Amino acid sequence: MYRKELYVFEGDKPRKAVIRNYSRSDFFELIQIQAQSFPPPFPSELWWNQEQLTNHVTLFPEGAICVEVDGVLAGSMTGLLVSFDPAHPEHKWEDVTDNGYIQNHDPNGDTLYIVDICIRPSHRKLGLGQLMMQAMYELVVQKGLKRLLGGGRMPGYGRYADSWTPQKYLEQVIAGAVKDPVITFLMRCGRTPVQVVADYLEDEESRNYATLMEWINPFHGHE
Template structure:
C-alpha cells in the first residue's frame, strides 16, 4: 500500500494537508464523482470509470491505483498498469494498451508502467496535485524496478495550429517553449520526455486524434545496449 502525507498550496496560498495513497473499493463512489466533476458533459458519461474497471484496478495492480485525499475527501486520482512495449514500435491506441481502462491485459512482468488516466477536480487544480501524483507514480516505478513510466498526452491545443503545421512540428514548438499546450506543457514540467507522436491514439477533436507519447526513465536502471 502506498501512502504519504504532504502540504500543498496555491501560489501564495495557505498550505493544505493532503494524503496521496492507494485507493480501495471503499473509494469507488468518490472516484466516480471525481471523474464526473473532472469530465463534465458534453464528455460522454459512458467514459467515466465504472465499478468493474475500478475493481480491476485495485485487484490486478493496486500499486498503480493512487488517489489524493484532502480533509477526508478524494479529490484526484491516477491509474496505471504494467505492460511490455517495444520502444521501436510506438504505434498503439489508448483503448488497446489499457484494455479500454479495464486493464485485463496487465502484465505483472511488464517493464513499463503505463498511465491509464489522471484527473483532478477543477476546484483543486491550482494545488499542483497532478504533479504530485505523477511524482508519486515515479516512486512506484523505482519501487517496482521497472524501466520507465510511459503514457500518451493529449495535444489539446493542436487544433488551433493544425492547418499550419504537422503534429510533430507542433510538439517541437511546445517543447521549445514557442507554444503552450495545457497537457503537454504540464507533462514536461513533471519531467516527462517526448518519445513519438502517435496518430489515432484517442477520439479527440482538439488533438486531431494525436497524442504525444512521453516517458520518464527509471534513473536507477541503465539502458540496455
C-alpha cells in the same frame, strides 16, 4: 500499499494532503471527479465505471492512487504494467489499457503505463498532479522497471490543426512557443516526449492525436 502525508499550498496557506491507494469506498467520488475533469466534448463513455475501477484495485492495486486535500478526494491516477518495445511504439489507448479495464496487466512487464490522471477542477493549481506523478515514479523505482510511459492528449492542437502538423505543434510546445494544457503539464512533471501517435484516443480537441511521454528510471541499467 502506498500512503504519503504532506502539505500542499494554496498561495501561502498550507493544506494537509494524503496520497494513497484508492479502494472500493472511493469509487463514487472517483467517477464524479472524472465527470468534472472531462466534460463534453470528451466522450462520457470514457469516464470510469464500477467494473473498471474494480479491476484497478484487484489486478494492480499499487497502480491505483488518489489524493485527498483536507479529507476531500481531489484526484486520481491509474497505471498498469506492460512490456514496451521502443522499436514499435505505435499503439492505441484502448489496446494498451484494455479500454481502461487493464485485464492485460502484465506482472512481469518492464513499463508502468499511465492509464489516466484527473484532478477535480476546484483543486487544481495545488500541484496535485505532479505529486501523484512523483508517487508513480517511486513505484517505477521500487519495482525496478525501465520507465513510466503514457500518451498525453494534445487538446491545444485543435486550434492549430489547419496550419500545423501534429509534429510541428509538438515542436512548438517543446520550444515554449505554445503551451499545451496536457503536454506542457507532463513536461513540468519530468516526462519527455517520445513521438506523436495518430488515432490514439477519440478526442476532438486533439484531433485524435497524442504524444507518448516517458520518464526513464535513472536507477535502471541502460544499454
